Amino acid sequence: MTDDLHGQDAKQRQRERFRAQDPASGPLTTDQGVRVDHTDDSLSAGERGPTLLEDFHFREKLTRFDHERIPERVVHARGAGAYGFFEPYESCAEFTRAAFLQDPSVRTPVFVRFSTVQGPRGSADTVRDVRGFATKFYTSEGNYDLVGNNFPVFFIQDGIKFPDFVHAVKPEPHNDIPTGASAHDTLWDFVSLQPETLHTIMWLMSDRAIPRSYRMMQGFGVHTFRFVNAEGRGTFVKFHWKPKLGVHSLVWDEAQECQGRDPDFNRRDLWDAIASGAYPEYELGVQLVPEEDEFNFDFDLLDPTKIIPEEQVPVRPVGRMVLDRNPDNFFAETEQVAFHTANVVPGIDFTNDPLLQARNFSYLDTQLLRLGGPNFAQIPVNRPLAPVRTNQRDGFHQDEIHTGTNYSPNSLGGGCPAVAGGAPSAYRHHAERVDGAKIRARSASFQDHYSQAALFWNSMADWEKEHIVAAFRFELGKVGAMAVRERTVSELNHVDRELALAVARGIGVPAPAELHAGAYKQASPALSLENQRGEPSLATRQVAVLVADGVDADQVASVRDALTAQGAVVEALAATDGTVEGSDGAHYTVDRALPTVASVLYDAVLVPGRPQATAEELGDPDVIRFVRDAYRHGKPIGAVGSGVGVLSCLRADGLRIAHGVGNVVSDHGVVTETTPGPAGDGFRTAFAEAIAAHRHWGRPAADC
Ligand code: HDD
Numbered sequence: 001m002t003d004d005l006h007g008q009d010a011k012q013r014q015r016e017r018f019r020a021q022d023p024a025s026g027p028l029t030t031d032q033g034v035r036v037d038h039t040d041d042s043l044s045a046g047e048r049g050p051t052l053l054e055d056f057h058f059r060e061k062l063t064r065f066d067h068e069r070i071p072e073r074v075v076h077a078r079g080a081g082a083y084g085f086f087e088p089y090e091s092c093a094e095f096t097r098a099a100f101l102q103d104p105s106v107r108t109p110v111f112v113r114f115s116t117v118q119g120p121r122g123s124a125d126t127v128r129d130v131r132g133f134a135t136k137f138y139t140s141e142g143n144y145d146l147v148g149n150n151f152p153v154f155f156i157q158d159g160i161k162f163p164d165f166v167h168a169v170k171p172e173p174h175n176d177i178p179t180g181a182s183a184h185d186t187l188w189d190f191v192s193l194q195p196e197t198l199h200t201i202m203w204l205m206s207d208r209a210i211p212r213s214y215r216m217m218q219g220f221g222v223h224t225f226r227f228v229n230a231e232g233r234g235t236f237v238k239f240h241w242k243p244k245l246g247v248h249s250l251v252w253d254e255a256q257e258c259q260g261r262d263p264d265f266n267r268r269d270l271w272d273a274i275a276s277g278a279y280p281e282y283e284l285g286v287q288l289v290p291e292e293d294e295f296n297f298d299f300d301l302l303d304p305t306k307i308i309p310e311e312q313v314p315v316r317p318v319g320r321m322v323l324d325r326n327p328d329n330f331f332a333e334t335e336q337v338a339f340h341t342a343n344v345v346p347g348i349d350f351t352n353d354p355l356l357q358a359r360n361f362s363y364l365d366t367q368l369l370r371l372g373g374p375n376f377a378q379i380p381v382n383r384p385l386a387p388v389r390t391n392q393r394d395g396f397h398q399d400e401i402h403t404g405t406n407y408s409p410n411s412l413g414g415g416c417p418a419v420a421g422g423a424p425s426a427y428r429h430h431a432e433r434v435d436g437a438k439i440r441a442r443s444a445s446f447q448d449h450y451s452q453a454a455l456f457w458n459s460m461a462d463w464e465k466e467h468i469v470a471a472f473r474f475e476l477g478k479v480g481a482m483a484v485r486e487r488t489v490s491e492l493n494h495v496d497r498e499l500a501l502a503v504a505r506g507i508g509v510p511a512p513a514e515l516h517a518g519a520y521k522q523a524s525p526a527l528s529l530e531n532q533r534g535e536p537s538l539a540t541r542q543v544a545v546l547v548a549d550g551v552d553a554d555q556v557a558s559v560r561d562a563l564t565a566q567g568a569v570v571e572a573l574a575a576t577d578g579t580v581e582g583s584d585g586a587h588y589t590v591d592r593a594l595p596t597v598a599s600v601l602y603d604a605v606l607v608p609g610r611p612q613a614t615a616e617e618l619g620d621p622d623v624i625r626f627v628r629d630a631y632r633h634g635k636p637i638g639a640v641g642s643g644v645g646v647l648s649c650l651r652a653d654g655l656r657i658a659h660g661v662g663n664v665v666s667d668h669g670v671v672t673e674t675t676p677g678p679a680g681d682g683f684r685t686a687f688a689e690a691i692a693a694h695r696h697w698g699r700p701a702a703d704c
Pocket residue numbers: 073074075076079113114115131132133134147148149153154158159160162221222223304337338339355358359362363364366367
């Protein structure tokens with residue numbers, strides 16, 4: 001009799017992912033609809049003769065294969081997408097006439113694509129990088145694209161520098177190294193010469209750059225945009241996406257191992273969550289600034305390297321987005337989707353942010369190349385739900401059969417399609433007055449490159465600062481040119497002296513000279529992950545249970561049922577696949593063999609008891625490594641009965657664990673209970689709380 005340790009068949013879940021083809025969908029044909037009788041042998045003169053040119057099925061099949069690849073995105077090449085909906089909480093008519101922000105009873109379909117930036121399409125998910133967070137709203141007034149990132153700021157201020165920045169961060173031109181990484185000479189050479197990059201570099205060196213999940217990261221529109229209401233009044237606006245599950249990250253050591261163990265870590269997490277019905281949810285928030293307050297700040301609203309601290313302008317929740325459907329075909333939808341900052345709807349307008357202005361050119365330009373010409377808006381994932389009637393015609397991949405006139409004005413076509421002529425439904429550009437002599441110069445109001453980098457640093461918890469220093473040391477430690485290392489440290493010295501000294505010590509460069517300018521000490525608490533934990537939830541949290549022959553099945557079942565009931569995914573891991581024999585003599589299904597997985601792929605680990613096992617059997621090296629890595633990565637660990645003995649491998653002086661019989665101890669996310677029977681309520685509650693809290697920093701160092 002085999003039972004599953006978590007009550008559901010993991011293999012069944014695997015099978016569900018591959019939707020069986022529907023035989024009723026019909027026989028195999030060519031592109032021309034001609035039915036194919038055989039597709040496994042090419043047509044030849046005799047069984048051993050040459051392939052015949054007339055084998056049109058062979059030629060078409062090979063040609064189609066040879067032409068499958070299109071250019072990948074020049075940045076954000078690696079991504080994952082999902083469909084869903086957006087619904088406003090209430091009408092935003094006071095600030096904007098955008099239809100999708102008016103009626104809480106109206107849901108607007110969306111498509112979202114998450115992405116990394118530096119790496120090619122086939123690179124790993126868990127690299128240190130910015131993450132794209134692009135949302136296409138298929139609104140009743142046309143498509144609105146909010147093309148954001150998971151950082152609220154960007155590296156450069158003027159889009160004319162984008163090619164330079166991307167050339168610097170991408171693999172180096174002589175050997176195309178590194179892939180999906182920023183730790184190399186050209187990026188830091190550029191950064192050390194461009195102080196405007198420093199604020200975003202602080203975000204890049206923080207844990208924000210290695211998100212645990214696309215479902216657990218914020219999104220930002222970055223730029224200051226402009227809402228326009230029905231009366232034509234403008235209001236400056238910054239967009240925020242806040243994940244319901246909170247903002248959670250990996251740690252760098254873990255992220256690096258994930259790149260090897262599961263390069264699709266974040267892509268798989270998103271797919272599995274949606275497939276299992278644990279739909280990711282994000283709250284859309286806005287920061288609103290009346291136009292008359294434009295100059296009330298010590299930074300320029302048009303500067304994309306600056307945030308508006310939430311303490312100065314709170315984020316106002318306006319709606320929620322739920323992603324509830326996986327794409328059917330990655331290439332057709334996720335690869336071909338085209339986002340563009342200039343895809344706006346009435347009620348949403350631009351500002352003169354030079355980075356936004358440049359983006360408003362670049363996206364369409366690059367998509368013309370990537371998607372084979374001007375008709376990519378006809379591709380299903382890009383097609384608006386709103387009716388499209390233009391006089392634009394022809395071009396590659398024209399799928400429409402247009403009839404009628406194709407010019408305006410016309411009388412022969414009854415004047416159709418007529419311009420909206422001032423109708424409220426039409427897009428009208430905000431009549432902002434602009435003037436000035438033609439000039440190539442950066443505004444003096446853009447010149448402060450250190451204050452907000454310092455604001456970010458000052459807002460970090462101690463453990464976050466430790467991670468940032470370690471990241472700078474890792475990155476700059478890979479930079480060969482010592483002058484670049486020194487120049488970067490000298491720049492960091494303007495951000496925070498302790499930071500600069502700590503990095504200098506780690507990378508073997510002299511301490512920079514003390515500056516006499518007063519240190520910038522402001523902080524914005526919202527920037528720390530400590531204050532972005534979201535709702536405590538076990539939904540889809542991955543819990544590993546380390547089992548072997550003789551495992552106390554009651555202990556496993558008592559903890560597994562409690563965690564599964566709260567939405568966690570509990571997997572039984574053992575030395576080999578197949579089954580293990582429990583202490584009760586029954587056999588239990590193993591989900592995964594330990595050699596095929598690793599602690600980095602799980603959020604928490606449970607070590608149940610094995611009453612008959614010797615200390616040596618309990619101290620299996622794979623088990624020890626699994627527990628040690630989970631501990632070092634700040635993950636919750638539960639141990640019950642004789643399983644508590646395994647924790648002695650950590651040799652973590654000062655870590656409190658249960659002793660004697662029947663007591664429960666919870667310390668730094670390590671929960672232990674020395675009970676011989678099923679885990680008690682006290683343990684199950686404490687372990688669930690430790691898992692909901694995600695990571696536990698400041699725990700005694702493990703000496704192993
Ligand atoms: Fe960009 C793609 C986000 C600056 C030019 N960008 C791209 C994507 C995202 C962003 C999420 C992927 C969209 C998708 O999934 O298909 N980009 C940003 C943000 C920026 C930013 C938040 C700064 C605030 N981008 C930026 C600048 C330029 C571009 C300054 C050019 C001047 N971005 C592009 C692009 C891409 C692109 C080259 C490559 C693929 C594409 O557009 O469709 O046009």
